[in-house]
Amino acid sequence: MTTSWNDAGSAFHPxxxxxxxxxxxxxxxxLARLRAVVARAYEKVPLLRxxxxxxGVFPDALHALEDLARLPFTVKADLRDTYPFGLFASPVEExxxxxxxxxxxxxxxxxAYTAADLEVWxxxxxxxxxxxxxxxxxxxxxxxxxxxxxxxxxxxYGGEALGATVIPISGGNTERQLMVLQDFGVTAxxxxxxxxxxxxxxxxxAKIGFGRLKVGVFGAEPWSESMRAHIEREAGIRAxxxxxxxxxxxxxxxxxxxxxxxxxxxxxHFYPEIVDPETGAVLPDGAEGELVLTTxxxxxxPMIRYxxxxxxxxxxxxxxxxxxxxxxxxxxxxxxDMFIIRGVNVFPSQVETALxxxxxxxxxxxxxxxxxxxxxxxxVQVEVTPEVFSDEIRGxxxxxxxxxxxxxxxxxxxxxxxLVAPRTLQRSxxxxxxxxxxxxx
Amino acid sequence: MKIRQLSLFLENRPGQLRVPCxxxxxxxxxxxxxxxxxxxxxxxxxxxxxxxxRARQVLEQAGVVVNVTDVLAVDVxxxxxxxxxxxxxxxxxxxxxxxxxxxxxxxxxxxxxLVFRLSDPDxxxxxxxxxxxxxxxxAELFARAGA
Numbered sequence: 001m002t003t004s005w006n007d008a009g010s011a012f013h014p015x016x017x018x019x020x021x022x023x024x025x026x027x028x029x030x031l032a033r034l035r036a037v038v039a040r041a042y043e044k045v046p047l048l049r050x051x052x053x054x055x056g057v058f059p060d061a062l063h064a065l066e067d068l069a070r071l072p073f074t075v076k077a078d079l080r081d082t083y084p085f086g087l088f089a090s091p092v093e094e095x096x097x098x099x100x101x102x103x104x105x106x107x108x109x110x111x112a113y114t115a116a117d118l119e120v121w122x123x124x125x126x127x128x129x130x131x132x133x134x135x136x137x138x139x140x141x142x143x144x145x146x147x148x149x150x151x152x153x154x155x156x157y158g159g160e161a162l163g164a165t166v167i168p169i170s171g172g173n174t175e176r177q178l179m180v181l182q183d184f185g186v187t188a189x190x191x192x193x194x195x196x197x198x199x200x201x202x203x204x205x206a207k208i209g210f211g212r213l214k215v216g217v218f219g220a221e222p223w224s225e226s227m228r229a230h231i232e233r234e235a236g237i238r239a240x241x242x243x244x245x246x247x248x249x250x251x252x253x254x255x256x257x258x259x260x261x262x263x264x265x266x267x268x269h270f271y272p273e274i275v276d277p278e279t280g281a282v283l284p285d286g287a288e289g290e291l292v293l294t295t296x297x298x299x300x301x302p303m304i305r306y307x308x309x310x311x312x313x314x315x316x317x318x319x320x321x322x323x324x325x326x327x328x329x330x331x332x333x334x335x336x337d338m339f340i341i342r343g344v345n346v347f348p349s350q351v352e353t354a355l356x357x358x359x360x361x362x363x364x365x366x367x368x369x370x371x372x373x374x375x376x377x378x379x380v381q382v383e384v385t386p387e388v389f390s391d392e393i394r395g396x397x398x399x400x401x402x403x404x405x406x407x408x409x410x411x412x413x414x415x416x417x418x419l420v421a422p423r424t425l426q427r428s429x430x431x432x433x434x435x436x437x438x439x440x441x
Numbered sequence: 442m443k444i445r446q447l448s449l450f451l452e453n454r455p456g457q458l459r460v461p462c463x464x465x466x467x468x469x470x471x472x473x474x475x476x477x478x479x480x481x482x483x484x485x486x487x488x489x490x491x492x493x494x495r496a497r498q499v500l501e502q503a504g505v506v507v508n509v510t511d512v513l514a515v516d517v518x519x520x521x522x523x524x525x526x527x528x529x530x531x532x533x534x535x536x537x538x539x540x541x542x543x544x545x546x547x548x549x550x551x552x553x554x555l556v557f558r559l560s561d562p563d564x565x566x567x568x569x570x571x572x573x574x575x576x577x578x579x580a581e582l583f584a585r586a587g588a
Contacts, residue, residue, distance in 0.1 A: 205501075384450050384506050385506065386501075386506050386507065386508065389448075389450050389506045389508050390508070391446075391448030391485055391487065391508045391510045391558075392485075392539055392540070392558075393478055393480055393485060396450075396480075396483065396485070397480070400482075418482060419450070419452075419482065419483050420452055421450060421451070421452050421457070421504070421505070421506065422504055422505075422506055423504045424452070
């Protein structure tokens with residue numbers, strides 16, 4: 001019987017060693033891996049080869065990491081256009097797992113993993129959980145959906161490999177989630193932040209607490225700092241933001257360590273660039289732009305300069321945890337999540353921030369965009385809670401006014417605030433749908 | 442002398458009033474009186490029931506937002522000018538009325554009972570009683586209703 005890593009008194013799981021590599025060593029490793037992955041993509045994936053040839057750039061042109069900027073981008077449409085297996089770099093017999101997106105915007109996208117890819121995925125999830133301070137002995141309630149969605153199985157294998165106890169409850173069935181959470185003495189939960197808010201609400205109804213729960217690992221949708229404050233206060237836990245996308249690997253591309261000052265990217269496997277979303281030009285560290293990721297070790301489906309649509313900035317400054325991995329700022333917005341109303345760019349996370357500024361409001365909201373007589377209208381539906389409900393018309397009108405003012409201050413435009421009964425807005429077990437656009441543009 | 446009143450938030454769309462009434466009906470809770478305040482966007486249903494604790498519980502279980510407010514029930518002489526006289530008492534005490542509605546119960550002919558929501562019900566009750574305004578307590582109110 002070997003002693004476990006946490007029994008040895010170490011704060012870090014042995015798998016976390018790459019998190020602390022000196023930058024020079026890390027960059028050497030990145031360059032070597034980058035050359036190999038670009039060569040693999042060139043050899044095995046016709047679409048990527050054609051693009052490189054069209055640009056006159058070949059794998060042997062990569063002398064430094066910066067040379068990556070000469071390679072063409074890959075976008076989500078490339079995955080759809082080559083559906084289902086067109087971007088695979090491994091023959092089917094070497095592929096041991098397939099996942100796919102929900103396909104709500106058309107054909108789903110399919111992603112593939114070799115056995116080695118799964119090992120990489122598991123290892124980054126181990127490092128992610130360890131960075132949140134989880135250990136052997138922790139009970140992880142994994143409420144990410146199992147199945148074609150990458151969240152469930154990604155967190156599952158990572159948790160098990162960490163040595164923690166994983167409860168594969170998957171999404172949904174809120175009553176059972178709360179029962180298990182209490183009865184099993186769960187110490188960590190994984191789910192979308194909007195589902196956590198739902199759990200908090202139902203726990204409050206049932207007048208039950210969160211028992212031994214201390215850590216939440218939330219991801220799969222953008223969320224705000226105010227939402228974090230709400231979750232941490234109401235559930236009495238530490239809430240970590242985890243980042244990932246199936247095109248790259250799934251959850252585990254980056255995570256907030258216990259200091260929660262940006263998300264460390266597992267740069268030894270995923271090479272980040274920040275580009276200007278309009279021109280595609282690479283921006284320096286610290287500048288805000290679109291995150292572009294290149295997989296450095298993926299076999300089955302190498303992604304070269306994949307445009308994530310997530311807006312963030314890279315932070316190279318040292319973190320108190322000692323990890324040398326650069327951090328990305330929390331992603332509150334996506335370039336495709338934004339809508340334009342009366343010439344103003346609005347992100348749902350801004351609406352959320354405004355609503356949460358008003359005392360007692362829960363972040364259950366929905367944005368409905370309509371067009372009347374050629375003019376765009378924005379309606380924000382907010383659920384009334386017992387805390388803010390007043391039995392005087394004036395009181396509710398005052399609340400409406402406060403919310404409208406907060407929105408105007410944050411967004412710079414006036415929105416119609418509609419108070420709706422609790423639980424009338426659709427709850428999601430996965431990603432919350434915040435914007436309903438009925439403008440038919 | 443205070444009476445506990447339940448206030449419910451209602452969205453302004455069809456079926457919103459029926460749901461809480463149905464929930465109370467299914468729980469065998471009798472509504473003694475009610476008032477509906479509405480705006481273009483939402484409404485507030487105010488109810489007086491005997492078992493307000495249980496009523497609140499079943500309503501909340503059904504997902505309705507419920508608030509409990511203290512109101513005063515006042516006997517008003519059932520003759521022309523009767524209400525004006527009582528209101529004069531309110532005025533003399535410097536009491537502002539947030540809202541009011543009639544308590545619908547079989548009348549004995551002498552009085553009509555009105556429900557008043559005032560900002561400080563305790564202080565208001567003391568002032569009004571000192572002026573001889575007749576307040577009706579919960580027990581009497583329910584007894585009159587035969588509840």
